[in-house]
Amino acid sequence: MARITVFGADLSPFVQKVVRALRMKKLDFETLEPKTPLDLRRWNPTTGKMPVIEIDGERTWDSTRIVRRLDELQPDPPLVAADPAVAARQRLLEDWADESLYWYVMALRWNPGHADATFEQILGDAVPSLAKPLVKRFVKRQLGGAPWYQGLGRLPEDVLLEEIDRLLDDLEAMREGREFYFADRPSVADLALYGELTMACSGPTPEIEACVARRPGLVEYLKRVEQATGG
């Protein structure tokens, strides 16, 4: 049995993707949460981002590459469908969740109306109150700056929410009433969507939670993915 460690914070959608893939495959692992942003640089000098996985001493970074590696290590159950056309759609939806939906959620989390709550959620307990104003200004500039440079962070809040609402309609329609995306068992697409929507519904952006809650089919789907990937 391989010795596996996942480096990363539980709230990260990308860490969720990896942890749930490991649970689906019934692989034992331990997790290590970062204590400071310097940990990320130390664990992953190439991109400075989490998650990173170590399998018998060999490290891999980036959730998409990691889940691909897990499929090599333990092919059963597979994380994409056997049919290449279905697998391609699942991988593309995974990529859309990681590289597009993520930025919609980040743009809202770090916009002026939500940035304080987001900061409190990720670092509130870790920073002494005297240092908080300074650290908060720095973190808002660093992490909040990313969606601004990406572009979605420049949209007004009402426009962002309207777009997210429309995208959730499209997501629902694309599932075509199936249990999971394009197949009868979860794939990388479901793991990625679950991670993003769970972070979106984790507190600081109640408006997205309301968007999700208005769609009972989506709520049921998320519960289904949760159950099928370790609860």
Ligand SMILES: N[C@@H](CCC(=O)N[C@@H](CS)C(=O)NCC(=O)O)C(=O)O
């Ligand atoms: N494409 C990467 C994205 C990873 C990513 O953006 N992780 C965030 C946490 S949700 C991170 O490490 N952020 C720290 C930073 O940007 O400095 C993946 O799939 O692993």
